[in-house]
Amino acid sequence: MLSTMKTMVSRAAAPDAGEHDAPASPALDAGEAERVANTLQALATPSRLRILSRLRQGPCTPSELAADVEMEQSSCSHQLRLLRNLGLVVRERQGRSVVYALYDDHVSALLDQAVYHVAHLRVGGTEA
Known part of the structure; x- marks a missing residue:
């Protein structure tokens, strides 16, 4: 399972210029907007962003994660x-330890985006 978790956290590349135009999606209903x-x-x-960013590097235990992101x-x-x-994120029990990983590549892609x-905004790309 851990090898599956490691596979799930492969990083998605940031889009090249012009590739961020996604196909039009239908308007969100109230329930979907809430979710x-x-x-x-x-x-x-x-x-939370730091935790997710660290988990993009690979699965780890809560104590390793806390040390890496400098949190209690x-x-x-x-x-x-x-x-x-x-x-x-997902967790897996390994003996007495628990290991966390990103749920899937979509989470990594969301962070990348x-x-x-x-x-993009910082360098002046403000066109819609």
């Missing part, structure tokens, strides 16, 4: 629980 907003809300906290383990565990409830968008 998407809840997921995106998870990305509104720097500590209890705070890190709380954030992991929230991220798991939102379907952004957010980082790409911020960088």
Whole structure:
């Protein structure tokens, strides 16, 4: 299962200029908008972004993760629980340890798109 988790966290490349034009999607209904907003809300906290970014490098235990992102383990565990409830991370028990990983490549791509968008705005790419 861990090898499957490692495969799931392969990084998605940021799009080249002009590739960020996605095909038109139908308008969101209220329920779908609520679910998407809840997921995106998870990305509104720097500590959660750092956790997800670290997990893009590969699965790890909560204690390793807390050390890597310089958080108290209890705070890190709380954030992991929230991220798991939102379907952004998965956990696997290995003996007495628990290992966390990104849910799938979509989470990595979502992070890449957010980082790409911020960088794009920073260099003056404001056209719609």
